[in-house]
Structures are given as structure tokens and as C-alpha cells.
Amino acid sequence: MPKSTPKYALIYWGGIPGRGEYVRLALQYAGEPYDQINNNSVPSHMVNLDKTGYPPHFAPPMLKLPGGQIISQTGNILSYLAPKLDLEGTIPEGEDEEAAAVRKAIINQFVLTTLDLNLEAHDTHHPIGMMLYYEDQKAESKRRAEEFRRSRIPKYLTYFSQALEGNLEGGPDGYLYGKKTTTADLTLFHAMCGLEYAFPRRMAALKKEKKYELVWKLKDRVGNEPRIASYLGSEERVPFGMGIYRHYPELDGED
Amino acid sequence: MPKSTPKYALIYWGGIPGRGEYVRLALQYAGEPYDQINNNSVPSHMVNLDKTGYPPHFAPPMLKLPGGQIISQTGNILSYLAPKLDLEGTIPEGEDEEAAAVRKAIINQFVLTTLDLNLEAHDTHHPIGMMLYYEDQKAESKRRAEEFRRSRIPKYLTYFSQALEGNLEGGPDGYLYGKKTTTADLTLFHAMCGLEYAFPRRMAALKKEKKYELVWKLKDRVGNEPRIASYLGSEERVPFGMGIYRHYPELDGED
CATH class of the missing domain: 3.40.30.10 (Glutaredoxin)
Structure with a gap:
């Protein structure tokens, strides 16, 4: 065949x-x-x-x-x-059109918020213009990255922790919606991978605080989902480098 | 009653x-x-x-x-x-699920691209951090706004002009999808109002170039839709001011 x-x-x-x-x-x-x-x-x-x-x-x-x-x-x-791809949660039997629209909207809301975080992470090294080199906006990057580390990362982690706690169905394993993997979980998983790559120092400190434990639970849980684990271990997974998430030690608070 | x-x-x-x-x-x-x-x-x-x-x-x-x-x-x-709200184009008779998903995706794509433009416009006066005052990021704002005026606004206008031209059904009046007002049109309308408020000098120059005529046709057409025209003339329409679109002459190229 x-x-x-x-x-x-x-x-x-x-x-x-x-x-x-x-x-x-x-x-x-x-x-x-x-x-x-x-x-x-x-x-x-x-x-x-x-x-x-x-x-x-x-x-x-x-x-x-x-x-x-x-x-x-x-x-x-x-x-x-x-x-x-069956990535929008469990569909309750007899769900009507309105309930389906709300379910989709909740998942989509998480995805879009994670993509906002993704853009903010990008802009730490490109605060002035995406067509300019990092080297030509280094001073501005340092300022923006400081704000991002200090104020924005905790704000996003707080939000996602509240979502994970508020999702009573999800239990301790970290599901943003119901108890089934959605695009929301996968998206947040990757953003967390990216943040840990780009800001290892800051993220390690935040992890130690334990306040955002459920977000890391989600990250670990998704990373261990069999197909994801096998993909992450394969050559198909492109490593982080000079893309959205970049590791510049000076942007992670190392002077 | x-x-x-x-x-x-x-x-x-x-x-x-x-x-x-x-x-x-x-x-x-x-x-x-x-x-x-x-x-x-x-x-x-x-x-x-x-x-x-x-x-x-x-x-x-x-x-x-x-x-x-x-x-x-x-x-x-x-x-x-x-x-x-009947804002997702004309639904062809007998349209199947897949065709509906594609139609929605095209409209949503325009909306999200306009919202990207909206964020870039915001970041011209807040390139470092949205929790800081403009006055504390004025130098960086000037650089970012210059990039935005020079490179980003024309890039977005080119994109939307191509979309309006490519939508053969739309005719000369400026419809992003089919020939019926969608969320895409309304969103682009407001972003154009905002850009003209914040960057009157730059936008007037771009309008004169005539390259992006269809985008202004859309803006005029939407602004004249009866319910929109009546809303714009009412007290309910909040004027631009210190929000996303701000007019700082120095960010519009006036030194």
C-alpha cells in the first residue's frame, strides 16, 4: 500500500x-x-x-x-x-450549540493568552523593531526584559495557576479545561519550555516559590504524554535557538 | 412593555x-x-x-x-x-461543515492580524513595559514609533490592500470577505480610525500615495453604514485619548 x-x-x-x-x-x-x-x-x-x-x-x-x-x-x-484533532475537551452528550460555543471560547481564550505571553517573550529581545538586530536594541531589551521577568511572567503564571485551580475537574495533573488534553494545554506547555530555555535563572527561582506548581505539573504531564514524549526525543523537534525564545544571559538578569 | x-x-x-x-x-x-x-x-x-x-x-x-x-x-x-450577530459573511446554501470552518478561519485571520496591528500601535508608546509611564520610555518610544511608521504601517496596509483586491466578490467598496460586513471589516475600520488619530501626518502621506486606496474605501464604507454612522455621531462613542491609540506629535515624526 x-x-x-x-x-x-x-x-x-x-x-x-x-x-x-x-x-x-x-x-x-x-x-x-x-x-x-x-x-x-x-x-x-x-x-x-x-x-x-x-x-x-x-x-x-x-x-x-x-x-x-x-x-x-x-x-x-x-x-x-x-x-x-479531538483537542477541544470532552464533548458532553447532548451538548447544545451554545454550550459548544462557550467550551470552544474558553479553550481559545487560554490559547490566545498564551500567544500573548509568547509575543511578550519575543519582544524582550526585539522591543524596538522586529526587523532590527538584537545588537541594535540591546539597551532597550535589557529594560524590557527586566519588566518582563519582574512583573509579566509572574502575572501570567498567576493567571494560569488560577485557571488550573479553578478547573475542579482537572485534578492535580494540570489540565486547563476538563480532564482531557486540549490545544490550551499544548500551547502553555511549549511557552513554559520556551521561558525555561530563555530565562533559566528567573524560571528556576519562580519554580522554587511553589506558588505556580500546577503550571509546572501541566508542563511535566504534557511532556510525558506518550506521543509528545516521543516527538520531543526525536530529531523532528527543532531545538530552541535564535527564534522567539532566546537565551541571552544579560536578559535573564546576569550582568 | x-x-x-x-x-x-x-x-x-x-x-x-x-x-x-x-x-x-x-x-x-x-x-x-x-x-x-x-x-x-x-x-x-x-x-x-x-x-x-x-x-x-x-x-x-x-x-x-x-x-x-x-x-x-x-x-x-x-x-x-x-x-x-450575522457577521461572518454570506452562508452559501448547502454549505458543508468544512466550508463553514474555512470561511470562519478566513474572517478570524483578518481579525487577528488587525489585532496584531492594534498591539503594535500600542507598543509605539509602551515599548518597554505597559505598567510604566510613557514619560519613562520616551526615547525608546521614539525609536519604535519610527520603525512602526516607516516599515510596519505600510506592511499592514499592503497586506489588507491585497486582501481587498483578492476578494473579487467585494467590488470597489472594500469588503474583506464576500460582499457583506463581517467582524473583519469592523475591526479594520477601527484600527484605521485609531491610526489616523495617532499618526495623522504619516497616515495622510500614505493616503496620498493612493496605493492603499481600497483600505480607505473600506474605512469610509463602514463609517457610513447607517447603524455605525449613527453610533459614531452619538455620545456612546468614546473619543480616542490616552488608550491604545495616542497622539504624541513626536511619535508621528514631528520633532
């Missing part, structure tokens, strides 16, 4: 996990095969890749769908994929 | 249009009445306001739903509202 073509193709920059990783983790967790197309091989990421010339895409990641259309915006791709 | 209680309540800061305005415009366009609750009257915007203690909310805007639940994240609120 010939190997079938994967349904999905992820178009993203090569060499960094980046925002593409949030999409990869969803596909990997679900065991859904996918092709990868390096965005560098695409003339311009603003050029539309499907046949219709519409819609154009502002930036990768982009996902090529089974019908040939291409969609972009990380949170949007995850909303699209969630129902198809 | 007693006046019925509105189905929705928008929870947001008073005194600025802010991100709440994207939600207001959707409700206004649809003629859907709503209550407004000032977020200042809420003990903390991270505290959950519904009865279940779950989910918590990272920041306003938040929308109280007919069932009493509260959801947050602007793009998420708009995704939730779009089908209820």
Missing part, C-alpha cells in the same frame, strides 16, 4: 521552533501526519500560496488544508484544528 | 475606546443592545466574575454571555459573536 499523502502541510521558517511549534504539537499529539514546507522556499510570506490569490497571509505559520486552502494566524489555525 | 435586559454585557475600562471598541462595533452594527460594566468597578480584572470561579480572565474586554458565563480575549469574543 503506498504511503498516503498527509492531509496537512505546515508552512513555516526552518531552523526554529517558533510559532510553528504550537501547530506541530497539536498535530503530533493527535498522531496526525503532516508535511512541512520551509517558508524560505516561498517567494514572500505575504504572497498567497493557494490558487485563488485570496486570502493573502501576513506571516507564517500557515497551514495548507485538505481542500487546498491555506490559513494563517497561530490561534486561528489551532481553532480550526482543535475539533478535527 | 418593560424594556428587556440586554443579552450581553461588555466589561471594559471606562474613558477609552480600547480593545472594547472592537466588541462594541460588532454589537452596534448588529443593533444588538448591551450593558456596559466599567472594569474599574471590578475588584481585579484577573478575578473571575461568573459564579463558578472558572475561567479567570487575564485582561478586559470581557463579555458576559446570555447564560451568565464570561469570556475574554478580543479575537475570541468576536469569534463567539460573529455567528450570532
